[in-house]
Amino acid sequence: MDIYLHFKNQAAEAIAFYEKVFKTEPAKIMTFGDMPHDDNHPVDESMKDLVMNANLKINDTNVMVSDSPEGMAPPLIVGNNVALVFNAATVEEASEVFQLLAEKGAVLLPLEKTFWAELYGMVKDPYGVNWHINLY
Template identity: 80%
Template sequence: MDIYLHFKDQAAEAITFYEDVFKTKPAQIMTFGQMPHDDNTPVDDSIKDLVLHANLQINDTNVMISDSPESLTSPRVIGNNVALVFNAKTAGEALEIFQQLAENGTVLLPLEKTFWAELYGMVKDRYGVNWYINFL
């Protein structure tokens, strides 16, 4: 299963943030301006630099990311119906990632010991994405 995250004009910024937090390889990014030219459907200059599609590998998960300009899609609603679960390899990694995601975000459940995990916490990052950080 892959994950697809849609942003409103912040995809490039979010990609850089996630690359740093999860220490990933740089994402493969295509902008709207890089799409093949089509005279019947020209790309508006205001969206040429926005992310059409990107692939970011976080551990073994492919996270696809794009901007969703309202001129091309229905309005994007940030909701609580999707959360990404990151299974840390060490307690230190769990703490570091949780703290970085919480910066300018909201801690929903502090990172702490639970009956099922050594550490578990929930955070909504600065882009409104819910993350569950797990260290078993």
């Protein structure tokens, strides 16, 4: 299980801060500008340098970090900017976990194929906990 932190245009600053505080190796960072070009979903010039995903190791925990620009992610509210990440082993496991978490909860991003994962989705469970479901 991993942890995911979301920021409003401060992810790079937060990453640098956590690297210093926890004396970590430099994070692996992918920006929105690094995404493959998609005519149907162009990336606004103002978002190209924002962090789409970064992996930061703190002790034995993988802490993933991203910015959440408007229109590209659910609205960011302090309190929903932390999520747990479940890395599934199979399509069936990813689908089952996603569906069970979504029952009486809310789908934030449907579970579907992305350019970085076989399946990825975001869901809020009935207790208000945000989850990212991955299948690499």
